[in-house]
Amino acid sequence: MRVSRIAPQEVKTRFKTIEILLIEDFAPDAGLFSQLLSDNTSAYRLSIVDDGEEALQFLRRNDGYANAPRPDLIFLDLNLPKRTGLEILEEIRANPALRPTPVVILTSSENEKDVNAAYSSGANLYVKKPGTLNQLEELMQALSRIWLEYGELPRAN
Numbered sequence: 001m002r003v004s005r006i007a008p009q010e011v012k013t014r015f016k017t018i019e020i021l022l023i024e025d026f027a028p029d030a031g032l033f034s035q036l037l038s039d040n041t042s043a044y045r046l047s048i049v050d051d052g053e054e055a056l057q058f059l060r061r062n063d064g065y066a067n068a069p070r071p072d073l074i075f076l077d078l079n080l081p082k083r084t085g086l087e088i089l090e091e092i093r094a095n096p097a098l099r100p101t102p103v104v105i106l107t108s109s110e111n112e113k114d115v116n117a118a119y120s121s122g123a124n125l126y127v128k129k130p131g132t133l134n135q136l137e138e139l140m141q142a143l144s145r146i147w148l149e150y151g152e153l154p155r156a157n
């Protein structure tokens with residue numbers, strides 16, 4: 001499949017390298033994300049973790065993650081091994097250093113309970129993943145444009 005990369009020049013570079021964290025256990029989706037956001041400039045950098053426990057270690061900068069970047073934007077799957085996406089979201093919102101960080105839920109669930117719980121726990125956007133790779137690519141292009149090109153992210157102090 002041909003993937004149109006998000007052109008780095010379209011991304012605002014007003015403060016620093018934008019650190020994006022993707023928490024996703026489904027390798028094909030993570031791979032597509034990684035292809036779309038592959039970048040040889042320093043406009044943004046993508047980190048990917050594939051289970052809930054690892055996500056918490058990354059966010060807490062524990063153990064092997066002492067040098068993990070503070071994410072400027074987080075894409076979070078709900079159904080993950082070891083911890084749920086909701087637990088991770090709750091931890092993000094309970095941590096003053098992470099609290100302002102936008103969290104976009106990207107999940108295969110369209111369950112009303114999940115949608116409401118995610119917004120109640122502080123999600124900034126809830127998106128159900130579409131069924132085909134082409135649609136997923138379109139969605140990721142749209143999300144990248146909104147969050148990286150048009151949207152303002154919290155500024156680091």
Ligand SMILES: [Mg+2]
Nearest residue numbers: 025077079080
């Ligand atoms: Mg999953």
